[in-house]
Amino acid sequence: MTTKQVLYLTATFLGKEDLLNCPYFTGDEGEISAEDQKELDILNRCLNLIVSEISTDYLPIYKQKNVSFVNKELKLNSVDENIYQIVKIQNEYGSSVRFKIYDDTVKADVKNAIITYTSFAEKCELDGDVENFSGKVADRVLAYGTAMEYSFVSSLYDDATIWESRYKNALLIISQKKHNVVMPKRGWF
Numbered sequence: 001m002t003t004k005q006v007l008y009l010t011a012t013f014l015g016k017e018d019l020l021n022c023p024y025f026t027g028d029e030g031e032i033s034a035e036d037q038k039e040l041d042i043l044n045r046c047l048n049l050i051v052s053e054i055s056t057d058y059l060p061i062y063k064q065k066n067v068s069f070v071n072k073e074l075k076l077n078s079v080d081e082n083i084y085q086i087v088k089i090q091n092e093y094g095s096s097v098r099f100k101i102y103d104d105t106v107k108a109d110v111k112n113a114i115i116t117y118t119s120f121a122e123k124c125e126l127d128g129d130v131e132n133f134s135g136k137v138a139d140r141v142l143a144y145g146t147a148m149e150y151s152f153v154s155s156l157y158d159d160a161t162i163w164e165s166r167y168k169n170a171l172l173i174i175s176q177k178k179h180n181v182v183m184p185k186r187g188w189f
Contacts, residue, residue, distance in 0.1 A: 001129065001130050001132060001139045001142075002128070002129055002130065003044065003047065003124045003125060003126055003127070003128055003129065003130055004024070004025070004126070004127070005130075005139050006047055006124075006130055006139050006142045006143055006146065007025075007040065007043050007044065007047065007126075007146070008020070008025055009139055009140060009142075009143035010043055010046075010047075010143040010146040010147050010150070011025070011043070012143075013143055013144070013147045013163075014147055014150065014151075016039070018036075019036055019039050019040070022036040022040075024036070024040060024126070040126060041126075042150065042153065043146060043150060044124060044125075044126055046145075046146045046149035046150045046153065047124050047130070047142065047145075047146045047149075048123055048124050049149050050142055050145035050146055050148075050149060050167075051121045051124060051130060051131055051142070052120055052121060053145070054121070054131075054133065054137060054145075054171070055084070055118075055119070055120055055121040055131065055133070056084055056118075056120065058171050058174070058175045059133045059134075059136060059137065059174070059175060060084070060085075060118040061118055061119050061120075061121060061131070061133070062087070062116065062117075062118055063080065063116070063117055063118070063119055064114055064115065064116050064117075065079055065080070065114070065115050065117075066112070066113075066114055066115075067079060067112070067113055067114075067115050068111065068112050068113075069106075069108060069110055069111055069112075069113065072107055072108060072109055072110070073105050073106070073107055074105065074106045074107075074108070074115075075104060075105055075106075076101075076104045076105065076106060077104060079106075079115060079117065080117065080119055082119040082120040082121075082122070083117050083118075083119055083120075084117070084118045084119050084120050085117060085118045086099070086101065086106065086115060086116075086117045087116040087117055087118060088115075088116045089106070089108055089110065089113050089114070089115050089116075090113060090114045090116075091110050091112070091113055091114075092112050092113070092114075097109065097110045097113060121133075130142060136174055137174060138170075140170070141167065141170040141171065141174065144163055144166045144167040144170060145163075145167040145171075147159075147163040147167075148160055148163035148164045148166075148167050151163055
């Protein structure tokens, strides 16, 4: 999904008809006014806050990478610029390796390893795409969260609590694990 889709839904939810008629949404050749550009920038920052929150608190983005340790050390920024948390490190045979993190360095007794980690979502640009969290998060949920953040920023606390309720309920449903329930075998007592 694109940033434009999410921001369009958010502006619709917030009742910003003037903003919906600006060239960013209509696709006209006209120039976006300074006031509309300011509103779009605020909405985009709110969207980035929501996407970051989802990626760290609700639906982590897992990644793996083959790395080489030098003198039993590895710089975190050499793994990924957006690294959030290291989940595990395995040697080339698949065995787990113990590790410690000091500032921006990982120390482990291994030469070559596979590192599994979670990362922050990529920043949303006005003409770019939004992290889709493996298709689990609908644009509507992101729009709820963006409307919530925008309402808090604009000191519209009553509106913010309504959007927060919708956003948190949708995230709760999404983040619950859906799996098959295995019932115990029937027996005679």
